[in-house]
Amino acid sequence: MAEQPVDVLIIGAGASGAAVAWSLADTRMHIVCLEQGDWMNPAEYPSSGRDWESRAFGDMAISPNRRGRPTDYPVNDSNSPIAVANFNAVGGSTILYAGHFPRFHPSDFRVASLDGVGDDWPLDYETLEPFYAEDDRMTGVSGLSGDPAYPAKQSVLPPVPLGKSGDKLARGFNDLGWHWWPSDTAVATALHDGRDQCINLGACTSGCAQGAKASTDITYWPHAMRAGVEVRTRCRVREIAVNDDGMASGVWYYDADGEERFQAAEVVVMACNGVGTPRILLNSTSEQFPDGLANSSGLVGKNLMFHPYASIQGIFEEELDGFRGPGVCIWSKEFYETDESRGFVRGFTYEINRGRGPVATAMTGMMSGRIPWGAEHHRAYRDLFCRITGMVAICEDLPEEHNRVTLDPELTDIHGIPAPKIDYTLSDNSRRMLDFAVERASEVLRAAGATDIISESPIAAGGWHLMGTARMGKDPAKSVVNEWGRSHDVKNLFVVDGSIFVTSAGVNPTRTIQALALYIADQIKKRLANLFD
Amino acid sequence: MSQESMIATDNPLDADQESALAAIVGAMIPASDEYSVPSAADPTIFADILTLVKRHPEPVIEALEALEALANSRHSTGFNALDDEAKAATLETFRQSATPHLRAIVSMTAQCYYRDDRVMASLGMEPRPPFPKGFEVEQGDLSLLDPVRARGRIWREA
Ligand SMILES: Cc1cc2nc3c(=O)[nH]c(=O)nc-3n(C[C@H](O)[C@H](O)[C@H](O)COP(=O)(O)OP(=O)(O)OC[C@H]3O[C@@H](n4cnc5c(N)ncnc54)[C@H](O)[C@@H]3O)c2cc1C
Ligand code: SF4
Numbered sequence: 034m035a036e037q038p039v040d041v042l043i044i045g046a047g048a049s050g051a052a053v054a055w056s057l058a059d060t061r062m063h064i065v066c067l068e069q070g071d072w073m074n075p076a077e078y079p080s081s082g083r084d085w086e087s088r089a090f091g092d093m094a095i096s097p098n099r100r101g102r103p104t105d106y107p108v109n110d111s112n113s114p115i116a117v118a119n120f121n122a123v124g125g126s127t128i129l130y131a132g133h134f135p136r137f138h139p140s141d142f143r144v145a146s147l148d149g150v151g152d153d154w155p156l157d158y159e160t161l162e163p164f165y166a167e168d169d170r171m172t173g174v175s176g177l178s179g180d181p182a183y184p185a186k187q188s189v190l191p192p193v194p195l196g197k198s199g200d201k202l203a204r205g206f207n208d209l210g211w212h213w214w215p216s217d218t219a220v221a222t223a224l225h226d227g228r229d230q231c232i233n234l235g236a237c238t239s240g241c242a243q244g245a246k247a248s249t250d251i252t253y254w255p256h257a258m259r260a261g262v263e264v265r266t267r268c269r270v271r272e273i274a275v276n277d278d279g280m281a282s283g284v285w286y287y288d289a290d291g292e293e294r295f296q297a298a299e300v301v302v303m304a305c306n307g308v309g310t311p312r313i314l315l316n317s318t319s320e321q322f323p324d325g326l327a328n329s330s331g332l333v334g335k336n337l338m339f340h341p342y343a344s345i346q347g348i349f350e351e352e353l354d355g356f357r358g359p360g361v362c363i364w365s366k367e368f369y370e371t372d373e374s375r376g377f378v379r380g381f382t383y384e385i386n387r388g389r390g391p392v393a394t395a396m397t398g399m400m401s402g403r404i405p406w407g408a409e410h411h412r413a414y415r416d417l418f419c420r421i422t423g424m425v426a427i428c429e430d431l432p433e434e435h436n437r438v439t440l441d442p443e444l445t446d447i448h449g450i451p452a453p454k455i456d457y458t459l460s461d462n463s464r465r466m467l468d469f470a471v472e473r474a475s476e477v478l479r480a481a482g483a484t485d486i487i488s489e490s491p492i493a494a495g496g497w498h499l500m501g502t503a504r505m506g507k508d509p510a511k512s513v514v515n516e517w518g519r520s521h522d523v524k525n526l527f528v529v530d531g532s533i534f535v536t537s538a539g540v541n542p543t544r545t546i547q548a549l550a551l552y553i554a555d556q557i558k559k560r561l562a563n564l565f566d
Numbered sequence: 567m568s569q570e571s572m573i574a575t576d577n578p579l580d581a582d583q584e585s586a587l588a589a590i591v592g593a594m595i596p597a598s599d600e601y602s603v604p605s606a607a608d609p610t611i612f613a614d615i616l617t618l619v620k621r622h623p624e625p626v627i628e629a630l631e632a633l634e635a636l637a638n639s640r641h642s643t644g645f646n647a648l649d650d651e652a653k654a655a656t657l658e659t660f661r662q663s664a665t666p667h668l669r670a671i672v673s674m675t676a677q678c679y680y681r682d683d684r685v686m687a688s689l690g691m692e693p694r695p696p697f698p699k700g701f702e703v704e705q706g707d708l709s710l711l712d713p714v715r716a717r718g719r720i721w722r723e724a
Contacts, residue, residue, distance in 0.1 A: 080697040087677040091621065139724040147724065158724070177708070181719045195706025203710045212714055232700025242697040357701035370722045391689065395676035399594075400669065406594045406661055411601045418689060 039065045042298035044270045047125015048543050049530040049550040050304030051249035056554035058260035067286055069269035070104040070122030073250060078240035085236050086392035093239045095129055106446035113457035115339050117308055118497040123264060124250035129238050131360045132219040132246050133384055133541040134174055136165050140370060141538035148371045148378050151431050151536040155507050155516035164548040172247040173225035176217035182366035190222045196354040198387045198422035199362040205481025211367040218361040219247040235356040271450050272317040273301055279321050281526045287448045300525045307499030307531040311438045312453040327520040332513050334439055336432035336501040338537040341463045343490035345474035346423030347483025355419035356390035369539055377465040379429040381539040388422050401487060423478060426470030428463055429539040432501050467491060498542050503532035518553035524565040529553050578623035583630045586645050588612055591675045593657045603688045606679045614678035625670035632665050
């Protein structure tokens with residue numbers, strides 16, 4: 034069944050889809066967003082129930098394979114040391130994200146020129162700065178101005194509390210003379226735009242029942258919808274269709290009843306994330322585009338970047354915050370910029386992530402052998418409960434073509450659409466960076482008083498940043514979209530999600546994903562008269 | 567999808583398996599008078615564990631089959647037929663074998679034990695979900711930033 038054509042069809046209602054929809058809404062064009070997931074009901078998030086930690090292993094797990102909701106699609110990540118994490122709903126993966134909200138640094142846009150690796154971006158920090166600022170207002174970024182690791186930037190709301198954990202580790206960093214600063218976060222520390230302030234539930238990565246964490250279902254979407262954008266949920270896109278001129282003509286999708294439908298559109302915007310977008314582009318084959326849409330460079334799905342993570346936690350003798358408080362706290366940029374004497378290029382951010390809940394403490398202790406079976410269980414448990422804090426190191430992942438998303442030849446979702454298959458290996462540079470990060474973090478923790486260290490490197494479940502699989506660039510032979518997000522091959526097709534990242538930086542990506550989506554929307558608005566030239 | 571909709575209706579374990587599972591979780595976390603806490607095999611907690619097992623029975627069943635095979639190879643009889651001493655020795659060997667499926671039992675036991683009211687009370691926690699009351703977290707002392715400020719700019723010109 035065909036529907037009336039729309040001006041702009043956005044696929045995916047996550048971080049980037051929401052931002053681009055909101056910005057384009059002031060054109061008063063007819064804009065529709067197709068989203069495979071549902072609207073979430075914050076009252077049903079795990080922190081409202083006694084089983085809140087348990088549900089992170091079930092219906093609110095970060096792995097779509099474990100969650101297995103009908104709104105999810107499976108991901109074959111068996112050939113990767115890092116598993117994909119996401120969420121599929123209005124709000125996308127921001128429903129589960131922790132809300133670490135750093136910007137890229139100016140150097141991140143010029144890694145080839147500065148360090149001879151990867152590629153330079155076709156735009157720079159100054160170009161994105163106004164869009165970062167716009168996103169900061171929409172998100173309600175909490176933080177403290179004056180971080181010497183960044184050019185000047187203003188925070189919208191006061192920083193999240195340091196708590197006992199942040200205080201302790203700040204002293205460890207100070208002992209070593211290393212940088213730290215209260216993190217920029219997407220957690221409202223005061224009333225903001227109809228959202229209540231954080232009350233330290235500590236369950237941010239299972240959805241924020243308080244509405245303090247800026248998932249886009251409660252930030253951008255209400256504004257975009259009030260301005261006329263229509264969101265259709267439970268609509269899963271299978272492929273983008275093209276006309277004889279090689280332009281996108283619309284999309285084939287399955288509606289909530291599983292009916293196949295066609296939605297015609299003048300402009301198609303992909304916002305399905307760094308795995309979902311290449312999946313649909315590769316599945317959009319035709320006589321004109323036998324290798325998938327927008328893929329004349331052969332780069333759709335290639336250069337997948339995750340950010341290898343290490344977790345380094347200390348055990349302390351005194352009681353700390355445990356799980357209380359948002360998982361965001363302070364960060365350190367001490368090892369952010371390249372210093373080749375360390376044995377690797379580029380760098381990483383440390384993000385202090387407070388502690389863990391009663392169940393997670395038991396699991397950490399029992400799985401690592403620190404809590405024995407039998408009568409000694411209880412004493413050993415109490416030696417750990419509310420006494421663990423530490424950090425993650427988020428390492429810059431460099432683009433490598435062999436790290437990629439392809440279509441699985443056998444696995445499909447419930448609609449028969451091929452599932453994405455991930456092939457990914459850790460580079461030697463990443464391994465060296467991870468090892469270095471674990472050693473230096475252990476020094477901080479010991480300086481802060483830790484008596485024992487628990488580490489995991491890389492974090493096997495930590496494929497939560499999905500980038501690089503439809504990279505932007507000026508050269509059509511070396512990139513999928515141009516410097517303002519338009520496909521080189523199909524002039525009414527745009528990509529706005531993490532797929533367009535050229536390099537990954539050593540920071541969480543969402544603030545940059547959204548700044549880019551706002552920048553691309555701005556470029557579209559400025560070029561409406563000759564958008565397809 | 568609600569949690570309830572994920573719960574299968576049929577009990578995937580037979581009576582022997584249930585009793586072996588109770589022995590495992592009871593050995594893992596026994597009751598303690600000192601801390602005023604029940605064992606993980608306490609009827610309320612064990613019933614909670616069984617609801618989780620029903621959702622993901624496979625690894626638990628495989629672990630129980632491994633335990634049964636161990637008892638048979640050591641004592642030529644099933645686990646439940648062993649005396650207490652032999653049971654304890656078999657469970658200790660089983661624990662050391664660290665079969666990957668045992669992780670599922672550890673996980674389910676931790677999930678259910680550490681949400682029981684009596685256990686929460688022993689840890690000094692109110693028996694309630696985090697929302698809507700929330701928790702207090704200290705603001706902290708931002709003068710700790712003085713040395714970081716004094717060091718000055720560290721970002722790299724590009
Ligand atoms: C546990 C976890 C913690 C995280 N923590 C952080 C953090 O602290 N800081 C940070 O910056 N980032 C974090 N992230 C990552 C962050 O959530 C993502 O970077 C961000 O959401 C990506 O935005 P996106 O628009 O590219 O994709 P998404 O937000 O993933 O949105 C994509 C949307 O597209 C929809 N979609 C996909 N395919 C189709 C289709 N075929 N048809 C219809 N709809 C489709 C999906 O359902 C989804 O809603 C975290 C992620 C997870 C999972
Ligand atoms: S800690 Fe704050 S942001 Fe996180 S879930 Fe609780 S209220 Fe929301």
